[in-house]
Amino acid sequence: MKHAFPVQSLSNSIWEAMRQHFVNRVLIEIDQVKLLPQNIADEMIDLKEKVAAQGGILRFAGHSEAFEHEMEVQHVGLNLYPTRETAVMGEFGRRPK
Numbered sequence: 001m002k003h004a005f006p007v008q009s010l011s012n013s014i015w016e017a018m019r020q021h022f023v024n025r026v027l028i029e030i031d032q033v034k035l036l037p038q039n040i041a042d043e044m045i046d047l048k049e050k051v052a053a054q055g056g057i058l059r060f061a062g063h064s065e066a067f068e069h070e071m072e073v074q075h076v077g078l079n080l081y082p083t084r085e086t087a088v089m090g091e092f093g094r095r096p097k
Helices: 010-020 038-053 065-073 084-092
Strands: 025-029 057-061
Touching: 010 025, 010 038, 025 084, 038 057, 057 084
Parallel strands: 025 057
Antiparallel strands: none
C-alpha cells in the first residue's frame, strides 16, 4: 500500500520539530517504553549524533533497569538517565545549596 503522503521517520520528525522551534536540547521520556526496536534505536543513535554535531544534547529519561540492560546488550549508546531530574542536571547532578 502506497501512502498518499511521505512517511517520515521518528528521528526526522523530532529533528524537524527541533529545527522549527530553534531547540538544541531535547529530553525524551521513555518510562512507558518496554523495548526499543533495533530500527528505532538506530534512528535515535543517528539523531543523537546529528544533534551533537550541531552543539545540542539528546537525552532519554525514565527507563527501567531491564530497558537499560537491553540497550547495553545491543550496544546502543544512548544518553540514558533514570529520572527527568537527573537527565536535566546531566553529569553534574544536584549540588548542595
